[in-house]
Amino acid sequence: MTIEDEDERGFFSERSVAPGRASSVVEKPKPHYAGHRERLRERFVQAGADALADYELLELLLFRAIPRADTKPVAKALLARFGSFAEVLGAPPRLLGEVTGVGPAVALEIKLAAAAAERMLKSAIRGRQVLTSWSAVIDYCRMAMAFEAREQFRILFLDKKNALIADEVQQTGTVDHTPVYPREIVRRALELSATAIILVHNHPTRPL
Numbered sequence: 001m002t003i004e005d006e007d008e009r010g011f012f013s014e015r016s017v018a019p020g021r022a023s024s025v026v027e028k029p030k031p032h033y034a035g036h037r038e039r040l041r042e043r044f045v046q047a048g049a050d051a052l053a054d055y056e057l058l059e060l061l062l063f064r065a066i067p068r069a070d071t072k073p074v075a076k077a078l079l080a081r082f083g084s085f086a087e088v089l090g091a092p093p094r095l096l097g098e099v100t101g102v103g104p105a106v107a108l109e110i111k112l113a114a115a116a117a118e119r120m121l122k123s124a125i126r127g128r129q130v131l132t133s134w135s136a137v138i139d140y141c142r143m144a145m146a147f148e149a150r151e152q153f154r155i156l157f158l159d160k161k162n163a164l165i166a167d168e169v170q171q172t173g174t175v176d177h178t179p180v181y182p183r184e185i186v187r188r189a190l191e192l193s194a195t196a197i198i199l200v201h202n203h204p205t206r207p208l
Contacts, residue, residue, distance in 0.1 A: 074101035089114035090147025157194035
């Protein structure tokens with residue numbers, strides 16, 4: 001039972017109906033999305049994320065930020081605006097807020113999910129032989145910087161076993177340029193006692 005249902009029940013229970021007169025109270029019709037959240041959660045629990053379309057998974061993410069409303073139009077609008085689930089997570093809050101139905105709470109929820117995904121991918125390559133896990137490295141770098149509005153020059157520092165020591169953004173530039181200083185790269189590698197490095201550079205596809 002939702003909070004709205006409890007409020008309605010309490011309101012109508014306090015109103016007395018005169019003897020011999022039929023009640024004129026008409027129940028408020030349920031919204032068309034009633035029960036949708038429970039069904040979607042159940043599908044996720046029973047079959048996992050692969051059983052859900054991108055907009056449905058995004059709906060689940062939005063449930064907490066939009067407690068009592070239909071989240072499907074918002075989820076579909078986000079995907080239409082940014083193109084994919086990953087790009088929705090990677091979009092900056094300012095651009096997220098341009099989508100109808102997306103306020104500060106929704107933008108925060110999306111960026112929290114993005115941060116959690118980035119942390120998970122980073123954990124997947126930390127302490128492993130990175131050079132034998134290129135797919136994990138690419139996935140992590142894509143989540144971390146592929147949707148940045150400015151060019152970044154990023155460095156992954158590795159130890160002698162090719163395990164990740166540190167991941168640092170060396171420079172941030174403009175939409176089509178970022179400076180690179182080899183001496184700074186070498187200096188930082190020596191500071192961290194890194195024996196190998198991976199240089200990563202993005203090409204922003206979306207204007208500011």
